[in-house]
Amino acid sequence: MANYDVIVIGSGPGGYVAAIRCAQLGLKTACVEGRETLGGTCLNVGCIPSKALLHATHQLHEAEHNFAKMGLKGKSPSVDWKQMLSYKEDTIGQNTKGIEFLFKKNKIDWLKGWGSIPEAGKVKVGDEVHGAKSIIIATGSEAASVPGAEVEIDEKVVVTSTGALELNKIPKKLVVIGAGVIGLEMGSVYARLGAEVQVIEYLDTITPTMDAEVSRQFQKILQKQGLSFTLGAAVSKVEATKTKAKVTYKTRKDDSEETVDADVVLVATGRRPYTDGLGLDALGIETERGMIKTDSQWRTNVDGIYAIGDCIAGPMLAHKAEDEGMAAAEVIAGKHGHVNYGVIPSVIYTAPEVASVGQTEEELKKEGRAYKVGKFSFMGNGRAKANFAADGFVKILADKDTDRILGAHIIGPMAGDLIHEICVGMEFGAAAEDIALTCHAHPTFSEAVREAALACGDGPIHS
Incomplete structure (x- = not known):
């Protein structure tokens, strides 16, 4: 038996980030993981491998549809599916080994096996029981089946x-x-x-x-x-x-x-929290619709036990879990943990990408908020036209009276990266005019964001 300041159960984005932050804050830390590799669903069978396949197939699409237009002529590439899967596995390996390196660098013990909590202050892994002043549950989620249907x-x-x-x-x-x-x-x-x-x-x-x-x-x-x-x-x-x-x-x-x-x-009908085998009922940890209930400091109703990520309320997003992991670590270390749930972006990594942050028009209408819309099409963006990526638009929603940004929605090239300009702006309480007055490099996709911000005022230039 070993004693720790913190034991994190689960090494997905929430868990491994929480463990690293705890170690950086001087806490003796261990992380429980039953997979052969670290990184959880995201790195092993989720975000990372899916992005590898999205990238590979997007290159195929470009070769088949756009290369000839640019003077790149020759036989279209054929698909070697086994090699594509091998590329995906290599991508997974690089990322999971990277987490293992960070654990060693930060002197985090990897407790290999599936964890349970027999009582507050203790974590059982295999036949061994370890002591911990604080426990963070970061066990993530699993795929849900089709509600009310016969599906095996x-x-x-x-x-x-x-x-x-x-x-x-x-x-x-x-x-x-x-x-x-x-x-x-x-x-x-x-x-x-x-x-x-x-x-x-x-x-x-x-x-x-x-x-x-x-x-x-x-x-x-x-x-x-x-x-x-x-x-x-x-x-x-x-x-x-x-x-x-x-x-x-x-x-x-x-x-x-x-x-x-x-x-x-x-079957892609959503995900549900995964907490099997933890012993939550015996501990008396409160749950609601399968999710662990926590307060504003990510504490459960049992002293010393915290929960973050997909197994608690909120969007099931890796970056939301990461933010909560850092914040919970700060709280455990006696500092102030912060997550602004109003500024968590979401992204769909298709081509074009789709990204959003903040409120939608439908939400603003429902609450009776007076707002204005600034919109700009990528058809007016020189870089997008040059890259055969002019489908889509940027849409910024701002308060009608104060001009403060309430939300943004982008469908177009690099939307998942462009959205963060708005995220930073919203974090600082920016107005649309603040984005509009900021010089943007030319030619870039990001100019479309500035044009949408201009559209909240006197109007865009290139539309």
Whole structure:
């Protein structure tokens, strides 16, 4: 048995960041992880491998559709699927080994195995029990199945995002259940690889929490890229054989039942907190709808036990977990931890990318807030036109009276990077005019953000 100041359970983005920050603050720290590698879902079977495949297939798309326009002529590249998967695995390895290096650098003990909490102040890993003044639960989430449907996931024919990252071959027909971030990203990957992709969504819009104008534009662009959408449809059954699957669904509009065959079915209907085996009930830790309840300092109702990331309330985003990990570490060390939940960006890494922060128009209308809209199309951006990336726009929402930025929504090139200019501005309480008065380098995609800010005032220059 070893005694620590802090033991973190889970080494995903929330857990490993919390452990590193605790160690940096002078706390003797250990991190529990049962996988063979550190990094959790994100680095092993989530964010990182999916971005590798998105990048690879985007290069294929560019070669097939845009190279010749730029005078780059020759035979279109063929796809070596095994090599692409090998590239993905190399990317995972570099990142997970990087976390292992950071643990060694910061003198963090990796307790290998699955953890449980037999009582406050103790963490059991395997047959060993370790003492800890503070415990941080950072166990993340797992894929959820289709509510109310008969679905058996085998990760071969009927898959979650985990299985979709390692299919034996590229399917001819892929059915995606759920038009959220994971479904659309993986659907994009396989559409670029030549698969016929059909997305079935229960609601009447894709990405339902997104700004409605962006959502509509996004769907149109994805349809041009070959994805088809069946909206307002409730899946009732997925039947699988060794090599095929049949999806049965009802359209809510006329209650008609339809079936569709597929080589692979991707279940992408969201995620749920993963807290199995921790012993929360025996400890008396309060939960709500599967999520661990915490206060504003990430403390549970049991002294000395904290929780962060996907297993507590809030958006299931790696960067939200990271912020909470740093903040919880600061609190444990006697400092002030801070997370501004109003300024957490979200990104979909398709092409074009989609990014947002703050409130949507729909939310502002619902609360009766007086606001103004500044919008600028990438068609007016010289860099975007040169890069064949002029689809989309930047939209900034600002308070009608004070001009303070309330939200921003971008669909276009590098949206996931461009959004952070707005995030920093919002963190400092900036007005749209502050962005508009800031000199932006030319030619850059970021000029579109400035133009949208100008549109909140006297108007953009290039529109």
